[in-house]
Amino acid sequence: MAFASYWVDAFNYAAITGDEKTLRQLSRQCDACTRFADSIGDLKPSERPEGPTWKIRSMVVSRDDVATDVKFDLVLLGGERSTVAFEMTPNAPFTITDLYRVKS
Numbered sequence: 223m224a225f226a227s228y229w230v231d232a233f234n235y236a237a238i239t240g241d242e243k244t245l246r247q248l249s250r251q252c253d254a255c256t257r258f259a260d261s262i263g264d265l266k267p268s269e270r271p272e273g274p275t276w277k278i279r280s281m282v283v284s285r286d287d288v289a290t291d292v293k294f295d296l297v298l299l300g301g302e303r304s305t306v307a308f309e310m311t312p313n314a315p316f317t318i319t320d321l322y323r324v325k326s
Contacts (some may be wrong), residue, residue: 223281223285223290223292224290225310226281226283226292226308227278228248228317229248229308229310230250230268230276230278230294231243232244232245232248233245233258233275233276234274234275234276235284236259236272237262237265237271237274238270238272238273238274238275239251239270239276239282240262240265240267240270241263241273242259243257243265245258245262246259248316248317248318249253249317249321250317251317251319252306252317252318252319252320252321253320254320254322255308255318255321256310263266271295271299273299274299275298275299276294276296276297276298276299276306276316277295277296277297277298278295279294279295279296279297279303280294280295281294281295282284282291285312286288286312287312288312289309289310289311289312289319290309290310290311290312290316291307291308291309291310291311292307292308293305293306293307293324294306294307294311297309304323305323306321306322306323307321307322307323307324308321308323310320
């Protein structure tokens with residue numbers, strides 16, 4: 223799903239530049255996303271990554287009338303793998319409503 227990839231791009235952009243405005247706009251209803259944005263905003267320029275923090279290996283999307291769930295298999299900065307999922311509104315304009323790590 224294009225929006226899900228766009229959100230990850232916004233997350234990476236915020237981490238690299240410190241500009242978390244787009245990340246916040248796409249995630250207004252998501253407490254975990256807000257905490258990520260706050261943490262990103264607190265980083266000094268010397269603490270920021272030089273490249274993407276999250277790289278998508280695969281993505282699975284499931285939908286119903288209430289929400290769209292997206293599950294990502296990611297490679298994190300440093301090579302660690304993780305699975306993250308988020309819920310988003312089912313219709314445009316899309317926003318993220320929850321974000322959580324999936325235990326493997």
